[in-house]
Amino acid sequence: MYCLNPQRPLDPALLRPYLHPMAILPIIETPDPRLRVISKPVETFDAELKQLVADMFETMYDAPGIGLAAIQVGVPKRILVIDLQEPDPEDEEGKKVIRDPRVFINPVFSDESEEHSVYSEGCLSVPEQYADVTRPAEVTVDWQDEDGKHHQERMTGLMATCIQHEHDHLEGILFIDHLSRLKREMVLKKLAKLRKAA
Numbered sequence: 001m002y003c004l005n006p007q008r009p010l011d012p013a014l015l016r017p018y019l020h021p022m023a024i025l026p027i028i029e030t031p032d033p034r035l036r037v038i039s040k041p042v043e044t045f046d047a048e049l050k051q052l053v054a055d056m057f058e059t060m061y062d063a064p065g066i067g068l069a070a071i072q073v074g075v076p077k078r079i080l081v082i083d084l085q086e087p088d089p090e091d092e093e094g095k096k097v098i099r100d101p102r103v104f105i106n107p108v109f110s111d112e113s114e115e116h117s118v119y120s121e122g123c124l125s126v127p128e129q130y131a132d133v134t135r136p137a138e139v140t141v142d143w144q145d146e147d148g149k150h151h152q153e154r155m156t157g158l159m160a161t162c163i164q165h166e167h168d169h170l171e172g173i174l175f176i177d178h179l180s181r182l183k184r185e186m187v188l189k190k191l192a193k194l195r196k197a198a
């Protein structure tokens, strides 16, 4: 997912990762059919998985974005990385962000709230397009970490929105699928125009 507020885009310079032996992977974009694939559960928690997760973080920070699903780099596995990179309240200029990298493997949702929230979402696989999407405001998530250990947490706010957006990717769903047909066609038309201009 992109930064949700297009008026306050993330500054790539601030997001430059530290030097690690990681790779920036190519992000696939709509209408690539791989984005419609249903991702498979992770069963082996090994060094290869850790490398993929590290590469996904590197790719997400470089984009820059706040969330990335493995299928967006062409790997059909149930892996999400998220770092909301929220502004540091200590920084008066409002430029510094707090790094909080989180990985969610085999995430499962339950107990979605009846209350909904609306965010202007964007997606690294639907570049530079934003639209309001309505989702449950809160959701409980069960997931595994890179070592296969189980966790559960009630997600709220931007994290709830972001993890639902990323989880959709595991089911082959894009945020534009939540829009009316008219609105979706408008977004895709704008994207086609953008690509033509590039």
Ligand SMILES: [Zn+2]
Binding pocket: 001, 122, 123, 124, 125, 165, 166, 169, 175
């Ligand atoms: Zn996305």
